Amino acid sequence: MNEVMDTLSSHRSIRAYQDRPVESKVLDQILKAAQAAPNWVNLQHVSVIVVQDKARLAKFSELCGGQKHIAQAPVFLIFCTDFYRTWLACRDHGQEFDSVVSQIDNLIVGANEVGIALGTAVAAAESFGLGTVPIGNIRLHALEAIRELNLPKYVLPMLGLCAGYPAENPGIKPRLPKEAVCFAEQYNQELSGFLKQYDEQYASYLKERPWNSRVGNWTGMAADFYKPPYSHYPEVPAMLKQQGFNPGTE
Numbered sequence: 357m358n359e360v361m362d363t364l365s366s367h368r369s370i371r372a373y374q375d376r377p378v379e380s381k382v383l384d385q386i387l388k389a390a391q392a393a394p395n396w397v398n399l400q401h402v403s404v405i406v407v408q409d410k411a412r413l414a415k416f417s418e419l420c421g422g423q424k425h426i427a428q429a430p431v432f433l434i435f436c437t438d439f440y441r442t443w444l445a446c447r448d449h450g451q452e453f454d455s456v457v458s459q460i461d462n463l464i465v466g467a468n469e470v471g472i473a474l475g476t477a478v479a480a481a482e483s484f485g486l487g488t489v490p491i492g493n494i495r496l497h498a499l500e501a502i503r504e505l506n507l508p509k510y511v512l513p514m515l516g517l518c519a520g521y522p523a524e525n526p527g528i529k530p531r532l533p534k535e536a537v538c539f540a541e542q543y544n545q546e547l548s549g550f551l552k553q554y555d556e557q558y559a560s561y562l563k564e565r566p567w568n569s570r571v572g573n574w575t576g577m578a579a580d581f582y583k584p585p586y587s588h589y590p591e592v593p594a595m596l597k598q599q600g601f602n603p604g605t606e
């Protein structure tokens with residue numbers, strides 16, 4: 357092991373923070389790490405909006421479905437897929453952009469890049485002793501979030517990230533057995549035994565944490581989460597259309 361591995365393997369999401377600001381030097385390092393991450397053709401399709409104003413943190417807490425940790429966190433970073441800069445570049449070179457950006461692969465590119473940047477930011481933040489939690493619910497009221505953030509066309513609010521000094525130690529959440537996730541040479545579809553094994557481990561993990569609202573086991577949780585009719589973020593199609601992505605089937 358080394359220090360980087362120690363940090364990465366002790367990850368756990370933190371949803372309660374000390375009343376202590378994140379130093380601007382530390383924040384700069386986190387943003388620097390996120391910007392240094394690999395990206396598609398070096399076109400750099402990610403922007404991060406740093407929210408620290410208390411009233412705006414409270415507003416985002418409400419917009420994200422009343423998640424109290426957003427209001428409590430000293431910093432909320434909003435990671436956006438951003439094709440605005442590449443649009444400016446193409447426009448300045450006399451090129452049309454809408455038919456390009458609406459190709460569905462650009463959404464994959466944008467989602468990849470936000471994920472890589474956010475993951476890097478999490479690792480950087482944890483290396484400074486901060487706790488974080490990603491917030492997918494920034495897409496719950498995506499259209500209002502876009503207005504709050506003054507996002508131009510071709511920019512999508514993809515993920516939030518709360519960061520602050522931890523005021524809880526929730527412990528490390530067990531992951532699926534490696535054999536169910538990492539394969540040698542070819543995919544192994546015979547996963548039932550591994551899932552059963554994980555169900556047992558997950559059930560005892562949840563039992564040890566009575567404050568955790570999710571009961572049962574992992575397969576039960578997955579089935580419950582994806583129970584039809586499924587519509588976790590119903591505003592997403594309208595968000596894509598409004599922001600110029602409007603993906604067809606190309």
Ligand SMILES: Cc1cc2nc3c(=O)[nH]c(=O)nc-3n(C[C@H](O)[C@H](O)[C@H](O)COP(=O)(O)O)c2cc1C
Binds near residue numbers: 371
């Ligand atoms: C894309 C993404 C979106 C998430 N959205 C939320 C969220 O809106 N609220 C929340 O409390 N946690 C959210 N999480 C945190 C996950 O619930 C958490 O990472 C997962 O349960 C594993 O737990 P751990 O991070 O403690 O290991 C999100 C994580 C990811 C990667």
